[in-house]
Amino acid sequence: MKSYHLTHKGAGLAGLTVKEHDIPVPGPNAVLMRVRASAFNYRDLLIMRGMYPLAIKPGGIQLCDGAGEIVATGPGVTRAKIGDRVAVNTLVKWIDGPFGGWDPTAHIPAWIDGPDGGFHFASQIGGTLDGLLTEYALLNEETIVHIPDHLSFEEAATLPTAALTAWNALVGGSRPLQAGETVLTLGSGGVALFALQLAKLFGARVIMTTSSDEKAERLKALGADDVVTNYRTTPNWHEEVRKLMGGRGVDHVVETTSPGTFEQSMKTLAPDGQITLVGWLPSDVAKIDYATIGMNLATLRGIYAGSRAHFSAMNRAIAQGRLKPVIDRVFPFEDAKAAYRYYEEARPFGKVVISQN
Structure with missing residues (x-):
């Protein structure tokens, strides 16, 4: 071999x-x-x-x-x-239930279920x-x-990283996505595309941001309800998102470019909304507006992929919805x-x- x-x-x-x-x-x-x-x-x-x-x-x-x-x-x-x-x-040691107790000497990937945490020493x-x-x-x-x-x-x-991360972001926390809610996800990377497709399986409205009209058309063809284009040249793109929501804001943000876009993502949230941080994309922006978090009563989650139980549940949804x-x-x-x-x-x-x- x-x-x-x-x-x-x-x-x-x-x-x-x-x-x-x-x-x-x-x-x-x-x-x-x-x-x-x-x-x-x-x-x-x-x-x-x-x-x-x-x-x-x-x-x-x-x-x-x-x-x-x-x-x-x-x-x-x-x-x-x-x-x-x-x-x-x-990942290892997360099969089901709360995620914790990583064994840095473990050699069996077995994150089977539960909340995530302690991944710095994870066998992967x-x-x-x-x-x-x-x-x-x-x-x-x-x-x-x-x-x-x-x-x-x-x-x-x-599926194992991008799709599973998107699934965990949408349904793995204490405030899982519900039909009729609105999801904002940023860009057109792997996690963002899966977040779009999976959110539509749940009957959610999906708003996305992207850098070009050409990508916007491709995102709409995949099911995006609204796309805010040219976010790089529109410094206050969160205002466009809130306009699309009639001023209320969105229920979930899948934040894939933190921390450079984090502040604006927070400003798109509806009261009691949830923002999930994904990945480590580099940025020289370090500002976090804690007042926005507090005033919105927002939930902030950081995640890394998902458990085996998440994976199995996601596959059932993918099979039912014939997602490709x-x-x-x-x-x-x-x-x-x-x-x-x-x-x-x-x-x-x-x-x-x-x-x-």
Whole structure:
């Protein structure tokens, strides 16, 4: 089998190398997955650049998102059988219920359920653990989630980080999204696109911001009810959002570019609204208006992906709604370096995927 390894965090594309290994044999409670597709996230560029805040295994296999089929199982496995189509949950120790008690020495990704927290020492696929830019992956059975029948492996590979983060942002907190509420999400990145699609499954109104009229039309084609364009040249875009809401404000904000847009996002909130912070996109803006939080009685959440229980619930909703992830481009496994370059330079609209079908 072949796999792609990064010599060390910050090594850049020059540090991405192909290695050959023997195909592993699963031991107790382990499964062997034939990886059929893997997908990029912004974290993968941060790892390449040495900017990712969590620990990274030197020489580890890259990419945390992937899907495939089970080709072998070890003794005691009960959650999968040969031939099952599965994806992999990225984080560890969150299967169900409250999220906490990370074990920094753990080697089994198992965030199965519960609120998130304590992730700084988390074992993660494609981080402290080997990732899925490989032909075969040896996994503990607790990490896997069965994928909707209507999705291809390429489509399912896009779900573990971006889709799951969007799902957690919308329904994972103490104020889950309700039908008829309004969601604001920023830009057209992977999380934003999934937030749009998932919010529409809940019967929500979705307002988005973007940088161009061309992207606005694409967002509307995906179901966005309103799009505020040219946010970069409209310094008070929150006023446009409030106008669309008749002055009331929105119920949920999926804030994907914090902290540079955080202040304006807060100003779009209706009373008792919720804002969820996603990711670590760099910004030189550090101002936070705590008065706005207090006056709006707002809930502020920071999240990172989601649990296995979140993943299973999301997949049921995706299957019921026949949701199809937005894919910008698919590359073959042997062109992984070209896929990295494209993802970094092309500003794709949708996910970039590596296929092994």
